[in-house]
Amino acid sequence: MRRLWLRVVLVVAMLAAAVAASREIFRAEQRIAENRRAEEAFTSDTWALTVALGELRTAQRAYVSAGRDINSGMVDVTRRFEGVSDQLSGLAGKATASGAITALNDAAAMIASLQRMDVQIREHVLAERPLIASDLIFTDTSELTGEIVDQLERARATERASHQAATAAERRTESNLLAGGGGVVLLVVLLLLPRAGAARVDEDAGADAGEIAADDADADASAGSVTAGAAGDLLGLHEVADSSPSEAAPPSPATGAAPAVETREPAPDLQRAADLCTDLVRSNSPADLPALLARAAQMLNASGIIVWVLDGTGNALRPAIGHGYSSAALARIGPLPCDGDNATAAAWRDGRMHVVASNGDGPYGAIVAPLVSPDHCSGVLSLEMDDGWERSEAVQSTVEIVAAQLATLVSADPAAEAARRTRA
Numbered sequence: 001m002r003r004l005w006l007r008v009v010l011v012v013a014m015l016a017a018a019v020a021a022s023r024e025i026f027r028a029e030q031r032i033a034e035n036r037r038a039e040e041a042f043t044s045d046t047w048a049l050t051v052a053l054g055e056l057r058t059a060q061r062a063y064v065s066a067g068r069d070i071n072s073g074m075v076d077v078t079r080r081f082e083g084v085s086d087q088l089s090g091l092a093g094k095a096t097a098s099g100a101i102t103a104l105n106d107a108a109a110m111i112a113s114l115q116r117m118d119v120q121i122r123e124h125v126l127a128e129r130p131l132i133a134s135d136l137i138f139t140d141t142s143e144l145t146g147e148i149v150d151q152l153e154r155a156r157a158t159e160r161a162s163h164q165a166a167t168a169a170e171r172r173t174e175s176n177l178l179a180g181g182g183g184v185v186l187l188v189v190l191l192l193l194p195r196a197g198a199a200r201v202d203e204d205a206g207a208d209a210g211e212i213a214a215d216d217a218d219a220d221a222s223a224g225s226v227t228a229g230a231a232g233d234l235l236g237l238h239e240v241a242d243s244s245p246s247e248a249a250p251p252s253p254a255t256g257a258a259p260a261v262e263t264r265e266p267a268p269d270l271q272r273a274a275d276l277c278t279d280l281v282r283s284n285s286p287a288d289l290p291a292l293l294a295r296a297a298q299m300l301n302a303s304g305i306i307v308w309v310l311d312g313t314g315n316a317l318r319p320a321i322g323h324g325y326s327s328a329a330l331a332r333i334g335p336l337p338c339d340g341d342n343a344t345a346a347a348w349r350d351g352r353m354h355v356v357a358s359n360g361d362g363p364y365g366a367i368v369a370p371l372v373s374p375d376h377c378s379g380v381l382s383l384e385m386d387d388g389w390e391r392s393e394a395v396q397s398t399v400e401i402v403a404a405q406l407a408t409l410v411s412a413d414p415a416a417e418a419a420r421r422t423r424a
Contacts, residue, residue: 007192014188021181028170039163042094043270046156047277049087050149051401054281056080057145058408059374063125064134074122081115097162103155110148117141146282153278267394272299280405293323296402300395302383307410308344309379311335317380343368348380353400355390365390369403371410379410
């Protein structure tokens with residue numbers, strides 16, 4: 001291809017196609033990122049709503065607890081019902097899949113049934129029929145809460161599948177754009193390459209002109225002039241063919257440059273965390289705790305977990321159950337004074353989480369979170385963390401949520417509870 005203007009047009013068209021494809025790929029990546037953020041937000045809100053339902057169930061149990069103020073308990077339950085309804089409304093506003101919307105509507109209807117059941121429970125409590133109230137709390141409301149959690153899980157799974165399908169469609173769009181843009185670039189490069197056959201034809205034509213011009217001196221001079229002009233055109237064509245691709249090609253990155261490495265803060269798997277919280281809500285027996293603690297340790301990269309509760313004196317914390325430690329090791333640890341100078345005792349006294357970061361002397365750190373019930377702190381959850389995971393805010397938040405769930409299953413020693421009530 002000898003015409004310079006046509007070569008320039010091809011180069012401009014190639015650049016335009018590359019820029020357009022890059023712009024569309026960038027927009028597709030933005031949409032993929034939005035899908036990912038929406039999925040994570042929906043999963044997080046579903047998780048929070050599951051935790052709120054567990055706390056609501058714990059608050060209802062206070063109706064039939066000895067020594068509790070019934071009126072304050074009813075006010076607390078009413079407030080929690082309002083919070084659950086608000087969270088469910090916010091979650092429904094984020095749902096995009098029809099299956100997720102249907103599941104959330106079913107969950108809303110079940111929560112309304114749960115509220116009506118709560119009214120019946122209050123009537124039995126006020127009429128001093130604690131056995132009937134207990135039966136409704138520990139049987140009917142427990143089953144209904146489990147069904148609500150199932151609907152929330154169905155909504156989360158459906159919404160996740162919808163976002164994954166949208167992401168897959170965006171990835172296919174990116175592949176098509178890359179293929180189309182690459183095809184345009186390849187076609188233009190092939191058109192811009194010099195053709196050897198055309199050069200040979202020009203050389204043969206120049207030789208024939210030289211033989212014809214040998215019969216006449218004037219014609220020879222004229223033919224020589226024409227031959228020289230043809231050689232000049234051929235050289236110019238080579239120069240344009242050699243220079244155009246290099247001018248059109250984008251600058252290549254330096255071969256010695258090291259690729260940038262993005263470091264990310266460790267974070268638990270949201271799916272596994274949601275499944276663990278769901279199973280904690282459904283659990284009705286401390287016998288389920290060993291398996292649940294093992295799953296929590298694996299999810300949080302913890303080498304050991306201990307659940308501490310108040311002992312019979314009410315002045316010390318004893319290891320009730322653990323994961324990653326033998327029974328003999330837990331027995332050797334013994335009780336810790338509640339006024340001791342350590343993170344476990346401090347978490348119990350303060351009612352808030354404490355983090356012990358690892359240092360250069362060893363690979364382990366720790367996170368300690370209190371097990372807080374509606375009216376007091378019943379114990380402490382301590383985790384021995386590997387690889388510096390205790391510094392991650394996502395890990396710390398997950399530990400707090402797991403501790404909130406465990407608080408509904410773990411209770412203090414009966415003697416310690418009696419001592420606490422006496423002091424109160």
